[in-house]
Amino acid sequence: MPKPPRSTPTGRTGAVRVVELLAYPGVQLLDVTGPLQVFASANDLVAEAGGTAPYQLRVVAKGGQGATTSSGLGIATAPLPRSSAALDTLIVAGGPGVEAALSDPEIVDWVRRRAARARRVASVCTGAFLLAESHVLDGRRAATHWSVCKDLARRFPAVHVETDPIFVRDGTVWTSAGVTSGIDLALALVEEDLGRTVALAVARYLVVFLKRPGGQAQFSAALSLQSAEDQFGALHDWINAHLAGDISLPVLARQAGMSERSFSRHYLEATGLTPGRAVERLRVEQARRLLSESRLPVKRISQRCGFGSEETMRRSFLRVLAATPQDYRVRFGR
Structure with missing residues (x-):
């Protein structure tokens, strides 16, 4: 040295x-x-x-x-x-x-x-x-x-x-x-x-990062959703099975059997996140797995996870993980 x-x-x-x-x-x-x-x-x-x-x-x-x-x-x-x-x-x-x-x-x-x-x-x-x-x-x-x-x-x-x-x-x-x-x-x-x-x-x-990627939100988000499993566990399973589809607020409220206003309020109380932010984080979580475990192009991953475009996924990654999808794959890909 x-x-x-x-x-x-x-x-x-x-x-x-x-x-x-x-x-x-x-x-x-x-x-x-x-x-x-x-x-x-x-x-x-x-x-x-x-x-x-x-x-x-x-x-x-x-x-x-x-x-x-x-x-x-x-x-x-x-x-x-x-x-x-x-x-x-x-x-x-x-x-x-x-x-x-x-x-x-x-x-x-x-x-x-x-x-x-x-x-x-x-x-x-x-x-x-x-x-x-x-x-x-x-x-x-x-x-x-x-x-x-x-x-x-x-x-x-x-x-x-x-x-x-x-x-x-x-x-x-x-x-x-x-x-x-x-x-x-x-x-x-x-x-x-x-x-x-x-x-x-x-x-x-x-054997640690000098500057680890991302912020603590990437850890707290998943734990916040897990804490609401009794009330919204089935909904989270449904979301994960339909990440590429329409997961708008009306669709989520209907799936939960509530009005949009009631669903938004109860969901925020249970998870600390708005439904939109929760969906984003679940999509990012799935994209992280695909980036680290597969060789799929970033464009395909963005479509499969419901982002629609690479740019939309990039913005979500920066917001949630403070890292781009490309940087994440370099660090954690096979």
């Missing part, structure tokens, strides 16, 4: 960046260990290339007596540092225990004061709630796990919640979506610090 630059983006030659990851009882294990491993791997790769390990890593928690994660595995932690202690990057992890952390004034105040000290601040998954409670996200764009985006927006109206991105950067504040997206975010932080060469080497070592 090429040797990394000896100067940091801030011009501090040979500087070691202190990275703190906040944990607490009930924290999501991968929210902590995912980003931690990215920075640790960067340290290893830079040291192997003859450089100085760029990161000093700390997992901290109130009391410093360790924390039991939501999976039941305990992790060692250091006590919460003084607010005046040197710090480059603060990362707040998420997990089921975040609600208890939100109700602890000591933790919330520490996050607020520590964030003011840090050069940059980040959160993983529901860690965004702690940043929001500490007013770090006021007036900023932010991401969190797709299942709690609405809750974050409702509870913290000063935060501009974005539902699709894997992670969002707004100035010096970074927030990421659910669980594994903490790895994506940490890779982006390493790229900002040490350059693309080092970040790509870390991604290759960890």
